[in-house]
Amino acid sequence: MTHTIEHTGPGAPAAQSDTMLEVSGLNGWYGESHVLHDINLRVGSGEVVTLLGRNGAGKTTTLKAIMGLLKTRSGSIRFQGHEVIDTPARSIAKMGVGYVPDDRGIFGSLSVLENLLLPPKVAEGGFDLPDIYELFPNLQERLDSYGNKLSGGEQQMLSIARILRTGARFVLMDEPTEGLAPVIIHQIGHTVRRLKKAGFTILLVEQNFHFARELADRHYIVQEGRIIDEFRNDEVTENLDKIQGYLGI
Numbered sequence: 001m002t003h004t005i006e007h008t009g010p011g012a013p014a015a016q017s018d019t020m021l022e023v024s025g026l027n028g029w030y031g032e033s034h035v036l037h038d039i040n041l042r043v044g045s046g047e048v049v050t051l052l053g054r055n056g057a058g059k060t061t062t063l064k065a066i067m068g069l070l071k072t073r074s075g076s077i078r079f080q081g082h083e084v085i086d087t088p089a090r091s092i093a094k095m096g097v098g099y100v101p102d103d104r105g106i107f108g109s110l111s112v113l114e115n116l117l118l119p120p121k122v123a124e125g126g127f128d129l130p131d132i133y134e135l136f137p138n139l140q141e142r143l144d145s146y147g148n149k150l151s152g153g154e155q156q157m158l159s160i161a162r163i164l165r166t167g168a169r170f171v172l173m174d175e176p177t178e179g180l181a182p183v184i185i186h187q188i189g190h191t192v193r194r195l196k197k198a199g200f201t202i203l204l205v206e207q208n209f210h211f212a213r214e215l216a217d218r219h220y221i222v223q224e225g226r227i228i229d230e231f232r233n234d235e236v237t238e239n240l241d242k243i244q245g246y247l248g249i
């Protein structure tokens, strides 16, 4: 069945009580190196929430820990009320959590279509191919191209598109704008806005504060593996100096 995103409602964030993700006291390690320290964060259903911070702050590691890709972790990660701290990544994906990694994870020796069809469906209601082509017309034109022949922007779109196909409704996105030209960043921003309108929940890691500010409902500031502050998007203007100080911009 075609998933008509144009006809979906305005997608205002759901009530505070409707929690998609609740992380409490999350700690994470790479070997002996203690990288995440008592991370607490919450993402409501239908919200776009960002993790902002300088290089090496621990943003990617936080996403990996939530997705189950960082195995040495402790604390609590609840997805729609279910504790997943001991759940492997494969099972977390099956619960409807999609992950768009910072390296985009495209297989260079597979075509666009093969890359699109690769991740297994996890839920009904995912985008079918016409939905994807409507959202990303460039991908339809490049269906037979190999992944390694795509531009950075096309790879990013493919990486997002294949997650949408799976039926995941909660998407973790790691720096989707990294290294892309302004016109492509604009297109990615347009995509995130449409997904929000269609009711998706998004946890977004970003270095590009201006991009994050255009899209997000709330922001968490990550520094040295800790959440040190948080802001609603409508509090950003009055806290701009503070935020720019945190981010070093």
Ligand SMILES: Nc1ncnc2c1ncn2[C@@H]1O[C@H](COP(=O)(O)OP(=O)(O)OP(=O)(O)O)[C@@H](O)[C@H]1O
Pocket (backbone or CB within 6 Å): 030, 033, 035, 053, 054, 055, 056, 057, 058, 059, 060, 061, 062, 207
């Ligand atoms: N595979 C790894 N093994 C050991 N240490 C790592 C590994 N990956 C990241 N780190 C370290 O963990 C810390 C957090 O890194 P992380 O990649 O989560 O930061 P980030 O905020 O996402 O920054 P960036 O935007 O640069 O990716 C850094 O000190 C980094 O050097």
